[in-house]
Amino acid sequence: MIFLRRQGPLLVTLITGLVFAAQYYVPHPASEQMLTSVTKWLQIIGGFALVLGVSSLFHVHAAKIRRKEAGWGYSFVLYVGMLGTIALGFWSNGKEAIDGTMTAFGWIYNYMMVPLQGTMFAILAFFIASAAYRSFRARSREAAVLLIAAVIVMMGRVPLGEYLIPISGDLSQWILNVLNASVRRAILIGVSLGTVALSIKIIFGMERSYLGGGKE
Amino acid sequence: MTFAERMLKIDRRIIFLVIGLCTLIPLLYPVGLPIKISPEVRGVYDHIESLPEGSVFLLSLDFDPASKPELMPQSISLLRHAFRKKLRVIALTLWVSGTGMADQVVTQVAREMGKESGKDYVFLGWSPGGTAVIINMGQDLYGAFPADYNGKPTKGLSVLQGVASLRDVNYAVSLGAGNPGVEAWYVFGKDKYKFELGGGCTGVMAPGLYPLLRSGQINGLIGGLRGAAEYEILIDQKGKAVAGMDAQSATHLAIIVLVVLCNLFYFASRNIARRQSQSGA
Numbered sequence: 166m167i168f169l170r171r172q173g174p175l176l177v178t179l180i181t182g183l184v185f186a187a188q189y190y191v192p193h194p195a196s197e198q199m200l201t202s203v204t205k206w207l208q209i210i211g212g213f214a215l216v217l218g219v220s221s222l223f224h225v226h227a228a229k230i231r232r233k234e235a236g237w238g239y240s241f242v243l244y245v246g247m248l249g250t251i252a253l254g255f256w257s258n259g260k261e262a263i264d265g266t267m268t269a270f271g272w273i274y275n276y277m278m279v280p281l282q283g284t285m286f287a288i289l290a291f292f293i294a295s296a297a298y299r300s301f302r303a304r305s306r307e308a309a310v311l312l313i314a315a316v317i318v319m320m321g322r323v324p325l326g327e328y329l330i331p332i333s334g335d336l337s338q339w340i341l342n343v344l345n346a347s348v349r350r351a352i353l354i355g356v357s358l359g360t361v362a363l364s365i366k367i368i369f370g371m372e373r374s375y376l377g378g379g380k381e
Numbered sequence: 382m383t384f385a386e387r388m389l390k391i392d393r394r395i396i397f398l399v400i401g402l403c404t405l406i407p408l409l410y411p412v413g414l415p416i417k418i419s420p421e422v423r424g425v426y427d428h429i430e431s432l433p434e435g436s437v438f439l440l441s442l443d444f445d446p447a448s449k450p451e452l453m454p455q456s457i458s459l460l461r462h463a464f465r466k467k468l469r470v471i472a473l474t475l476w477v478s479g480t481g482m483a484d485q486v487v488t489q490v491a492r493e494m495g496k497e498s499g500k501d502y503v504f505l506g507w508s509p510g511g512t513a514v515i516i517n518m519g520q521d522l523y524g525a526f527p528a529d530y531n532g533k534p535t536k537g538l539s540v541l542q543g544v545a546s547l548r549d550v551n552y553a554v555s556l557g558a559g560n561p562g563v564e565a566w567y568v569f570g571k572d573k574y575k576f577e578l579g580g581g582c583t584g585v586m587a588p589g590l591y592p593l594l595r596s597g598q599i600n601g602l603i604g605g606l607r608g609a610a611e612y613e614i615l616i617d618q619k620g621k622a623v624a625g626m627d628a629q630s631a632t633h634l635a636i637i638v639l640v641v642l643c644n645l646f647y648f649a650s651r652n653i654a655r656r657q658s659q660s661g662a
Contacts, residue, residue: 189573201520207513208525215477215509261481274481282446282478290632294400295393298639302647312644316637322584322607324414325630334417346591353592 175370182368223247249273314340385649388642396639403635407627416626421594422611424601425579428552429462436551437544438468439576441566442486444558445478448583452556454609454622455581456486459554462616464494469540470502471550473526475514475561480507484530498531499538506530512565519547519574547574556581556603563590567598581608 185203188196226240253269261271303309320326321337366372432438440459444452463470470491474483487504496502505526508514517525522544523536535541543549553576555566563580571578577600580590584605593599603612606629609622 197520200516201524204510204513204517204520205524208508208510208517211510211513261484271481278478279446279449279482283449286447287450290404291397291400294632294636294639295396297636298391298396298643299389299393301640301643303644312640316640319633319637322605323630323633324416324626325634327417328414338419341588341591342595345588346595349589350592350596 171376174376175373179368179370182364186368219247314344383650383653385646385653388646389650399635399639400632403631404628407631408624411624411627413623414627414630416607416610416614416623418611418615419608421602421604422608422615424594425459425554425581425603426462426601426612426615428577428579428600429459429466429468432466432468432551434467436468437471437549438463439471439473439547439550439553440487441553441555441557442472442474442479442483443476443555443562444474444583445476446482448558449482450621450625451583451606451609452558452581453482453486454606454620454625455556455603455612456483457490457620458609458612458616458618458622459556459581459603460487460490461494461618462612464490464496464501465616468551469544470496471505471540471544472502473505474507475511475565476558477507477509480530499529499533500540503535503538503540504530505535511561512569515547515561515566515569516573519570522546547576550574550576552577552579554579554581558583558586562586563599563602564593567593571598579603 185200188200223244226243229237229240230244250270250273253273257263257268257270259270260268261274262268267275301312301315303312317333318337318340320330320333321335321340327334363372367375429438440456440463442452442456460470460472470487472483472487474480484504484506487502488498491498491502498504506529508517508525510517514525522541526535528534529538547553547570553566553570555563555578557563557566557580563578563582566580567578570576578598579601580593580599581603582590582605584607587602587604587608590599590602590604594602603609606622606625610626613620613623
């Protein structure tokens with residue numbers, strides 16, 4: 166059992182890690198065929214991960230309802246919504262519309278999910294404005310620089326800003342293209358190097374936290 | 382409590398009202414200020430313009446309804462442009478929650494332009510796996526999508542004639558609202574399968590994609606509603622993005638004014654507090 170819990174996964178990680186790192190540089194048809202097969206596995210595993218995620222969500226909320234925890238009513242709404250959508254999804258064969266006619270599944274999508282998600286995102290504009298008023302203050306020199314840059318970019322990204330201060334468009338472009346791009350690139354390089362280092366540690370079994378801390 | 386301090390603690394509902402009015406009034410009474418075309422958006426437009434008739438154009442609509450106001454106008458403009466240029470369009474999504482919306486926009490624009498499914502365009506729908514789908518399409522497009530969204534087998538569709546994998550795509554654009562999106566299409570797609578790539582994204586994501594743009598990893602970027610408005614002007618078909626630019630202008634200006642006011646009140650209250658402590662000492 167210990168082999169299946171520890172050595173087995175470590176061995177699979179080592180072999181697949183090394184093989185697929187090398188595969189990128191080997192354009193031989195056999196190597197490409199191997200990649201094709203494995204990406205198909207990945208797609209299948211992705212499908213199962215979805216099932217796992219849904220069942221886990223059901224499990225968590227079922228426990229909440231059983232114990233009548235605070236907000237258990239929302240869990241009940243989640244259950245009704247999810248089961249109802251799944252049932253209608255199967256009934257409509259997963260299609261929002263068939264031959265131009267909206268299905269019940271499509272109705273849920275168009276008249277519930279789309280407006281709900283849109284509303285959630287739209288509310289952000291109000292909260293951002295309120296938060297900006299309360300916290301965007303030039304308390305230090307660094308905060309003042311951030312504030313000025315933000316105002317220039319906000320002006321430069323809209324026609325009214327460019328109309329009132331014509332140079333704001335070019336200044337905003339310069340900030341995005343030079344200052345922002347260079348700093349982002351530096352962060353990206355740092356993150357990538359960190360990813361490479363972590364990958365090497367995982368492949369060679371130095372980093373084992375992904376195995377979980379179960380009993381051996 | 383001084384006036385400045387009172388203003389700093391203003392009821393947030395007043396701010397909500399200001400933002401609401403700044404959005405609503407320009408939508409009801411549009412001004413139509415001129416919109417300047419940025420080189421990033423022109424990059425995507427020029428590349429599509431340069432493609433010969435019958436070239437393969439892949440559009441990945443990687444967003445969900447939350448990003449609809451920004452990315453839907455981009456999708457409509459790009460599809461109109463591609464169909465007008467008589468390109469063969471392959472559309473798909475990597476976001477399961479965006480499948481219905483993507484199908485609607487592709488079907489609607491195709492119908493408007495008199496295009497036929499399977500012959501001029503194909504909507505492949507969604508397939509699980511996220512970034513693995515990109516690799517799988519790069520290896521074997523028919524393996525990744527054996528059937529299109531309507532259940533028709535992809536093998537044999539005239540729109541996919543001569544297309545075996547992503548290597549046969551002339552130009553791809555990912556309209557992404559997160560991950561998987563533009564970055565994933567570069568890392569797992571363009572880098573290995575060597576097709577030209579452009580991007581579109583929400584306004585908040587755009588600064589994060591500038592390193593890819595500056596290094597040529599993507600040849601153009603349509604950022605947010607502003608980018609969509611620029612594209613609508615380029616293809617000479619003004620739509621929701623152009624209509625929304627006045628509202629965006631007004632809200633940006635309102636936020637700037639609010640930030641300036643908050644700083645004025647902040648410094649005023651700080652000065653008063655300092656003076657009071659000096660006189661107390």
